[in-house]
Amino acid sequence: xxxxxxxxxxxxxxxxxxxxxxxxxxxxxxxxxxxxxxxxxxxxxxxxxxxxxxxxxxxxxxxxxxxxxxxxxxxxxxxxxxxxxxxxxxxxxxxxxxxxxxxxxxxxxxxxxxxxxxxxxxxxxxxxxxxxxxxxxxxxxxxxxxxxxxxxxxxxxxxxxxxxxxxxxxxxxxxxxxxxxxxxxxxxxxxxxxxxxxxxxxxxxxxxxxxxxxxxxxxxxxxxxxxxxxxxxxxxxxxxx
Amino acid sequence: xxxxxxxxxxxxxxxxxxxxxxxxxxxxxxxxxxxxxxxxxxxxxxxxxxxxxxxxxxxxxxxxxxxxxxxxxxxxxxxxxxxxxxxxxxxxxxxxxxxxxxxxxxxxxxxxxxx
Numbered sequence: 001x002x003x004x005x006x007x008x009x010x011x012x013x014x015x016x017x018x019x020x021x022x023x024x025x026x027x028x029x030x031x032x033x034x035x036x037x038x039x040x041x042x043x044x045x046x047x048x049x050x051x052x053x054x055x056x057x058x059x060x061x062x063x064x065x066x067x068x069x070x071x072x073x074x075x076x077x078x079x080x081x082x083x084x085x086x087x088x089x090x091x092x093x094x095x096x097x098x099x100x101x102x103x104x105x106x107x108x109x110x111x112x113x114x115x116x117x118x119x120x121x122x123x124x125x126x127x128x129x130x131x132x133x134x135x136x137x138x139x140x141x142x143x144x145x146x147x148x149x150x151x152x153x154x155x156x157x158x159x160x161x162x163x164x165x166x167x168x169x170x171x172x173x174x175x176x177x178x179x180x181x182x183x184x185x186x187x188x189x190x191x192x193x194x195x196x197x198x199x200x201x202x203x204x205x206x207x208x209x210x211x212x213x214x215x216x217x218x219x220x221x222x223x224x225x226x227x228x229x230x231x232x233x234x235x236x237x238x239x240x241x
Numbered sequence: 242x243x244x245x246x247x248x249x250x251x252x253x254x255x256x257x258x259x260x261x262x263x264x265x266x267x268x269x270x271x272x273x274x275x276x277x278x279x280x281x282x283x284x285x286x287x288x289x290x291x292x293x294x295x296x297x298x299x300x301x302x303x304x305x306x307x308x309x310x311x312x313x314x315x316x317x318x319x320x321x322x323x324x325x326x327x328x329x330x331x332x333x334x335x336x337x338x339x340x341x342x343x344x345x346x347x348x349x350x351x352x353x354x355x356x
Contacts, residue, residue, distance in 0.1 A: 207298035
């Protein structure tokens with residue numbers, strides 16, 4: 001075993017075991033408030049799955065799709081009777097994952113293949129945000145992996161439990177609490193410092209305006225326009241004198 | 242496969258979720274692997290970084306401006322505004338969530354009484 005292996009955490013955990021556990025616990029703790037915020041959405045999705053013609057397939061979609069918006073959009077299109085439209089809709093809504101994945105290619109370059117394969121399976125908006133955020137903090141790649149896996153597994157397990165609860169009890173009680181507002185609050189917490197980055201400001205403003213204007217657009221197409229615009233602004237500002 | 246999807250709705254659901262799941266996994270994995278091996282140019286790296294921030298911003302805005310009565314929308318926007326200020330000042334996620342949610346509940350309650 002080389003020194004490089006030990007440095008990236010391939011070796012048998014010894015003195016670094018406790019810090020490693022702490023990293024996983026930190027990652028899990030970062031996700032707990034966010035799960036509270038996602039509870040209403042999970043309940044709504046659970047209620048939709050329970051009402052679907054094949055609830056078992058709908059439930060399996062939790063792990064297959066691992067994305068609430070795409071899952072719900074697919075489910076609704078299936079309920080309308082069009083399986084191919086459901087596939088197209090689900091894929092369009094999840095197309096933003098291409099951007100998330102590409103942006104992690106540099107951040108995760110030093111990580112082993114198994115982690116990329118597992119990490120990619122759990123990649124979604126909040127886990128992407130914590131991966132980006134953690135990469136800017138001190139620590140070894142092994143610390144980053146433990147933090148990410150702690151966060152992502154907590155989110156996935158909690159997400160599954162909340163949706164299952166929604167299938168049983170329905171969405172009514174969570175709607176009364178109006179917990180939906182905690183979702184943007186948690187996401188802001190994940191990207192907070194970047195919101196004031198002067199370099200990113202035009203991108204943030206443009207994406208916010210597009211998202212407002214395109215709120216009613218179908219199948220997450222507004223999100224895709226915001227992504228394309230954000231990429232274009234990043235490119236233009238690079239090439240401008 | 243088209244005939245199967247159309248004629249057997251139960252199996253159609255399974256097939257649809259499996260295809261969406263596999264496609265989503267390709268979206269999640271392939272750019273990461275290709276980008277890591279080929280290496281992105283500085284311009285492409287910058288574009289991808291901006292695109293990611295744009296996606297997250299769009300998600301925040303679309304979640305912050307819900308479809309609902311004016312009192313709910315106003316309270317939500319106010320709460321997210323306050324949460325943004327707390328975030329910029331370096332507040333923790335818990336603080337941002339608690340403060341923002343408290344503002345939302347208070348503003349929503351007030352707006353419903355006034356309107």
